Amino acid sequence: KKPKRTKEEIEEARQLKIKKMEEEEQSRWRWWEEEKYEDGVKWRFLEHSGPYFPPEYQPLPDHVNFYYDGKKVKLSLAAEEVALFFAQMLDHEYTTKKVFRENFFQDWRKEMTDEERSLIQELDKCDFGEIHAMHKAKVEARKNMSKEEKLVCNIQFRKVLKEANQKILDEYGYCLLDHHRERIGNFKIEPPGLFRGRGEHPKQGKLKKRIQPEDVIINCSKESRIPVPPAGHRWKEVRHDNTVTWLASWTENIQGSIKYIMLNANSKLKGEKDWEKYEVARKLKSCVDNIRNQYLMDLKSREMCTRQRAVALYFIDKVGVTVVILKLALRAGNEKEEGETADTVGCCSLRVEHITLHDTLDASECVVEFDFLGKDSIRYYNKVPVIKKVFKNLKLFMEDKQPGDELFDRLNTSLLNKHLSSLMPGLTAKVFRTYNASITLQQQLKELTNVIILFFFPCRLPESDSVAEKLLSYNRANRAVAILCNHQRAPPKTFDQSMANLQSKIEARKEQLVLAKSELKQAKKEAKAKGSADAKLQALVVRKKMAVKRCEEQLLKLEVQATDREENKQIALGTSKLNYLDPRISVAWCKKMEVPVDKIYNKSQRDKFAWAIDMTEVGFEF
DNA sequence: ACTGAGACTTGGAAAAATGTTT
């Protein structure tokens, strides 16, 4: 009786979902069909509720204590809050790092009362054990919520929690922009905590302070309902600037940089800009040959800075396409303030120590070996053969320099970009990344899907049963781009396990296939023996045939999945998919290959790329 | 020409949600 009802419920829920999606599609703002606003104007009307502030600090219960040098110490509220930040992270490697500990301790002491400060002199004598244990218990309790009590009250509790979150989302998660309700990307003010930079960040462990309404600037229409600050507070400022896209901003205390509250990726403001970005990249396609010829000429320039610019461009653009894709696609590499951030570089900020020149290496001539930390302290390691002129120039640039000296001492991103924008309006260094990523996807899709059709299924039309292979090709093309852009990830912790699981699934499927095949044989034999008149047995044969076919399909699907996962071990596809690949290439491919778009893009990705999904024809060429 | 503030895109990790198996 019970499962029947749930089945119906599931069906009902599905119907509701479909209906909701249709409604959503109906109400979607098709901004791409509208006329663009005059230059610089981002909106005409903007109304929102202001940011959502994190909850106030809740003091520790009496039985949870902090100890200094073995003695129980009751901390002031401010000091206790910061102590909790540290205690919460105790399981993390950060808290063992010297820089982290020193920064934390220094900032913590600033929050202490004079009395506390004179008592608490050494971090090593601090015992956060009880606070840490409490925090862990809390996390555990949240995780086990469904485990411990099977009772309704728990489910209700969760429902209440969910509803509360929904209410916050409804209230603060949306804004009204030119008569359309748009989702806000990050409507919550970042809660206080300890700063965790990436890589060897000199400021790791410092206290990220709590943001007050008095720190926040609100941006909205003059004639809109002005957001009300939390009781007893006021905004730093309310302004009405329709040349910017942010709704609220504040200055963060670690780097002194400004943080913004902006719209979701599926909004008009973000979408239009994204579209524009790909249009600029397509424009580059039409003049990239000229630009390449130009910088190849510039390699021989009498001016040193022109030569450096040419070599840098060569690094940013490409190194050449051989059997394997060999492109560089370095980032621009702005200069950074020393000691303020982790030591990372991009093209223009490369130092002599980051490259090694090899006259010959592995049967190739003029090989440049790159080894440096790029954005987010991700290592970039690559050995690339370059043309002779580039190689000679590099030797020249490195003459009489120390490892720590700049490779391009006459060049910076501003000079480079100024030159680029003179070659084509809107052209900057990063456009090359977008262009090379998108054009590579298009080429790879062409090549890889041809391989499938021509070699593996020469007599099979692209049917639904080969969707899995098509998707593998797509992912491989996507992967080629991710490798090009050096989008790496740490292998998932469960990688080996999940790979083994998949393998055993494959084994099981193989056995099942053998069984199904022998059953089919048996059925055929019996049918033959009884003669073709026996309809029942004929039907059985057909059924068994189907079973074998289904089994084969499923096996293939699993094997494809295994290949895909293995190849993806250390590669992150998300960033390129979301930021570098013109979605119209993917949509056109889906149409051509008869693959549903939702196999490529999930819900939020489809929302983000709604403009592309709507406007792209099969024949789209990047 | 140089500098710093400002605005906006890009990035991987971690948390949360969802799906699948036991």
Add this chain to the structure above:
DNA sequence: AAACATTTTTCCAAGTCTCAGT
């Protein structure tokens, strides 16, 4: 429904690039 695996969303740091002021 627990346990586990996988996908999606959230988080917020770290880049790029423009522009105003000197």
